[in-house]
Amino acid sequence: MNRRTKTAVLGAALLLTATAAASATASDTPPVREAAALTGTAKLYRSAGDDITFTFDAHLAAEDTADPSKATGSFEFSHYLNGEGARAKARVDCLVTGGKVAVVSGVITETDLPGAKGKRVGVTVHDLGEHDRLGYSWAATKDLGPRNLPKCVSSAPFEKVAEGTGDFTVVPWNPAL
Template sequence: MNRRTKIVVLGATLLLTAGLTGAAASAPASPPKPREGAALTGTAKLHRSAGDDITFSFDAHLAAGDKADPMRATGTFEWSHYLRGDGAWAKAKVDCLVTGGKVAVVSGIVTDSDLPGAKGTRVGVTVHDLGHRDRLGYSWATTEDLGPKDLPKCVSSAPFEKVEKGTGDFTVVPWQPDF
């Protein structure tokens, strides 16, 4: 094949490819899945210089259709705290989730625990999603136990605790209510 023929064939191939690519790009795409109304997911260990083994895990979601009511959130969160073999764990059913930017406040009722008297107590946790430098706070920060039985939904403390380096993988989906 001579040079001129090769150039014509190459040019035609490029034009045909560009036309097909343009047609594919303009083809209707499937509708995007609606974004969640809000979410808090992930696990991290807290940093304590005394060597405490403290872990928090979240799987909390607010459906797109429920974004006007953060008390329709679903999911669970759990935590454990041990030091030299002593400690406890607990799991809570989510009853409220509010997020703003990279901060989330979630509350729930303790459904299972090996801590005496914990079941049935409402607790709240705050997470600040900073990549691998996440921070966390909890409603019982200033009490000797899990706090008052009448704690309101979506109440917690500022995220004052630092997660252990390399363990922070919390993800916060910001709440965007329609008002």
């Protein structure tokens, strides 16, 4: 091998080594984890055959760890029985999680339920793998509850998720206390 060829091969080898080292260093940097999250969809179990679905896409950014009211995202829910019912979509205004439990609240922005638009509602999820549970702020009221419901308020997760439908994921919140 002549001198030019040796120099070119050595240069290429050094370039490949430097590129590989830079790639390894970049991939060794762990991504910044969001402060809290609630995602997923499930249907609730009802013996009468009600079709009740909840879907969540709620997040609290790492830089907002100290303020759960800076959470973003949305959640949707619907309840139908014998072709009658309604659906609603809410803009998230608070998210607090602890372990595998999340409480999220939001203001309804889209709905076909008369009088519901603009109301704040809250939902609690317990992420138990195949046996997730769910509760909601209007559990003990005749309608969606008071317009002045505080942020991040809901009930205990008393409802069972229908078998095979729960895929909730809760990212636990770890605020500096």
